[in-house]
Amino acid sequence: MLESTVPPGKRVLVTGGAGFIGSHLCDRLLARGDEVICVDNFCTGLKDNISHLIGSERFTLLSRDICEGGLDVSGDLDVVVHLASPASPKDYLEIPIETLEVGSTGTKVCLELAEQTGARIVFASTSEVYGDPWVHPQKETYWGNVNPVGPRSVYDEAKRFSEALCMAWHRRYGTNVGIVRIFNTYGPRLKASDGRVVSNFIVQALQNESLSVYGDGSQTRSLCYVDDLVSGLTALIDSDVTGPVNMGNMDEYTVLQLAERIIELTGSASQITFLDLPQDDPTRRKPDTTLAFELFGWKAEVSLDEGLGKTIDYFVQRLGSAGSIR
Numbered sequence: 001m002l003e004s005t006v007p008p009g010k011r012v013l014v015t016g017g018a019g020f021i022g023s024h025l026c027d028r029l030l031a032r033g034d035e036v037i038c039v040d041n042f043c044t045g046l047k048d049n050i051s052h053l054i055g056s057e058r059f060t061l062l063s064r065d066i067c068e069g070g071l072d073v074s075g076d077l078d079v080v081v082h083l084a085s086p087a088s089p090k091d092y093l094e095i096p097i098e099t100l101e102v103g104s105t106g107t108k109v110c111l112e113l114a115e116q117t118g119a120r121i122v123f124a125s126t127s128e129v130y131g132d133p134w135v136h137p138q139k140e141t142y143w144g145n146v147n148p149v150g151p152r153s154v155y156d157e158a159k160r161f162s163e164a165l166c167m168a169w170h171r172r173y174g175t176n177v178g179i180v181r182i183f184n185t186y187g188p189r190l191k192a193s194d195g196r197v198v199s200n201f202i203v204q205a206l207q208n209e210s211l212s213v214y215g216d217g218s219q220t221r222s223l224c225y226v227d228d229l230v231s232g233l234t235a236l237i238d239s240d241v242t243g244p245v246n247m248g249n250m251d252e253y254t255v256l257q258l259a260e261r262i263i264e265l266t267g268s269a270s271q272i273t274f275l276d277l278p279q280d281d282p283t284r285r286k287p288d289t290t291l292a293f294e295l296f297g298w299k300a301e302v303s304l305d306e307g308l309g310k311t312i313d314y315f316v317q318r319l320g321s322a323g324s325i326r
């Protein structure tokens with residue numbers, strides 16, 4: 001990857017900073033010398049994810065819903081990174097209205113803050129803007145195939161609307177906007193109960209329960225380890241690139257292959273159970289990350305086995321040390 005030419009020491013506001021990706025980003029920014037203001041209402045995030053940062057000189061936590069507006073940030077800001085949004089299908093189907101709200105009002109609040117402070121804003125979009133894609137692998141130029149009235153639309157359409165809002169602000173006010181389309185990302189700090197495929201399968205395997213494969217498991221995903229994603233995100237933060245830019249791992253696996261690999265890596269006695277496929281579940285997904293490589297020399301580098309190994313270690317620790325895990 002190309003070395004960033006931007007000196008550290010920025011003041012960065014991270015919405016959703018107590019979430020899975022957000023907490024890893026906070027760690028990375030603090031480690032390189034930035035000041036971080038984390039805003040989170042903990043609707044899907046966990047205090048545990050950032051408890052090690054509380055009390056650090058360059059870290060501030062604002063426990064609040066960004067949709068309420070009026071983010072009380074005195075002084076200059078260099079960057080707003082807008083990660084706040086439920087991301088797991090289980091989560092966003094449980095709080096659909098809040099998901100639409102944070103992906104509309106919440107994004108507007110962030111854009112206003114960026115405009116007022118002259119900060120750059122980086123918006124976390126998603127591969128879900130491509131829906132159930134007819135183009136494979138997905139390039140940024142593909143406009144997608146989303147069901148606007150299906151259950152997943154609360155997430156997909158909020159993200160598409162947010163992208164449009166970012167571009168409108170950029171065109172109208174010249175706001176320095178960056179859009180990243182994140183593909184399935186996994187690693188330590190995924191919630192055990194958030195319903196995503198990697199956390200579900202690992203927790204089930206470690207407890208010798210059946211792995212819940214939805215449908216026949218032939219649908220594909222391309223899984224990016226969180227450290228890789230945060231490296232790409234940091235490169236985008238440090239640039240003036242508008243995007244959208246895909247970030248994800250290009251290695252594609254079926255869900256059934258993933259289940260079988262997790263059983264092998266955990267040495268589990270678990271079987272596989274086939275359950276109903278959720279409505280509008282995308283049949284295949286794989287990013288084309290050529291643009292991120294051309295712009296930043298970035299590509300995902302952590303192999304599935306290496307990333308799964310680290311994630312399994314994390315869940316072994318969580319399951320071993322806590323009476324109840326979330």
Ligand code: NAD
Binds near residue numbers: 016019021088102124
């Ligand atoms: P997460 O649920 O772990 O984190 C989201 C965080 O946002 C949580 O801490 C939550 O409490 C917070 N939040 C939600 N609504 C809020 C609000 N109104 N005000 C303040 N805080 C709020 O999810 P994640 O996996 O870390 O995803 C982070 C971002 O990346 C999301 O925007 C998601 O859409 C995007 N993304 C993630 C993935 C992935 O595979 N993890 C893929 C594509 C896009």
Ligand code: UDP
Binds near residue numbers: 197200215255277281
């Ligand atoms: N999935 C599964 N079993 C689970 C959880 C998910 O088979 O316990 C499947 C899901 O149907 C989808 C894929 O795994 O095809 C990825 O699901 P996830 O919720 O992690 O993310 P998505 O890409 O759907 O947003």
